[in-house]
Amino acid sequence: MIHRTLKDQTPLYAFVAVLLLMGVVFGALMVNALTLDQQQDISRYLGNFFLNLDPSSVDGKASFWSIAMLQLKWVGLIWLFGLSVIGLPGILILDFLKGVLIGFTVGCMVGQFSWKGLLLALVSVAPHNLIVIPVLLVSSVAAVKFSIGMIRSRVFLSRPGGITEPFLSYTGMIVSMAVILLGVACFETWISPVLMGWVAPMLEPV
Template sequence: MRTLRLMVKEQTPLYIFVAVLFLVGVVFGALIVGALTMDQQQELSDYLGNFFVTVDQQGLASASDSYWSIAALNLKWIGLIWILGLSVIGLPGILILDFLKGVMIGFTVGCLVSQYSWHGMLFALVSVAPHNLVLIPVLLVCSAAAIAFSLLMIRTRVLGQPKRTPITRPFTRYTLLSFAMALLILGISCFEAWVTPSMMRWVTPMLVSVGL
């Protein structure tokens, strides 16, 4: 526990940095929506309209079927961040992933709000926000740990710090943290697969009526 508190204290600036980078991505993603042409906005509106009608009439895939695809997608993010953290050249990739995650969320919410106003915001609150309230901090924690380990690799392998600098213990902490976050991801995926679709079906009829 003491080691965990010390690690969190040491990596606090990294947590702040990746959080700001993610928020910049969210803002950028929302701004992209406003830059779409009229044709692109119409195509987006048609796609969303068809999606909501399908959900309202046919529902979504069963939770047991969608769980593994959701869990696999989320675990890929964790795994990719972990792999990038192991290499000296992986640092930019970690930053790009955090930025892209923010862009994806910002664009999704921006599209819903631009097309459906407060109804879209309500749908975003039940479909995007709940699981991401936990998923995003998990990804940011993994990113901060990956950046810290990558910087350690740079100092020891590139800048030529003494070879006696131990790398085994930081690697073990880094890997165990990533594994713990992966287990948490499995729990978050359960919520996204079983609870989120129910909330989506509750809001979807409102959006269908707005589209009509």
């Protein structure tokens, strides 16, 4: 059943994945469009942040909830857009923006610290996004599928109550993804600062 479901939804997964990838590329290209003053400001910010990073001084509880709420907002917005017939473009925009944020972040690190920035991106950006991106893919495809189902039910005037089971399934999927994101927030709160602390001492702007 799972294999059949994935096979049926492969075009949607491919489309959303390509959209995310386009966002990553666009975000990386945006770095080259920054002015010299903007690049210098970013360089100073990154340098001060990573060189003064002290994992032991992090307020774990406050940091966890801050990260968790930020991650849950993405999935929450995707769920909300999926409930609306006109929310389909919003889902795709969110996926593209997520790609832009990732591409811009990595592009800034590499631009300021060269290969060391790539190493920093591998320990600060890549680990949690290896889980976040699949979560967003699954959530987005579920939202797109539910939104399309809503459109079909309105067009073909399906019988009342026919949307209840798909809604419960859709909401259950989103809740499952949200639980996974809480685990990701734990990783970002207590593991990522340690990994960045190992790499930070070797950073010097190029």
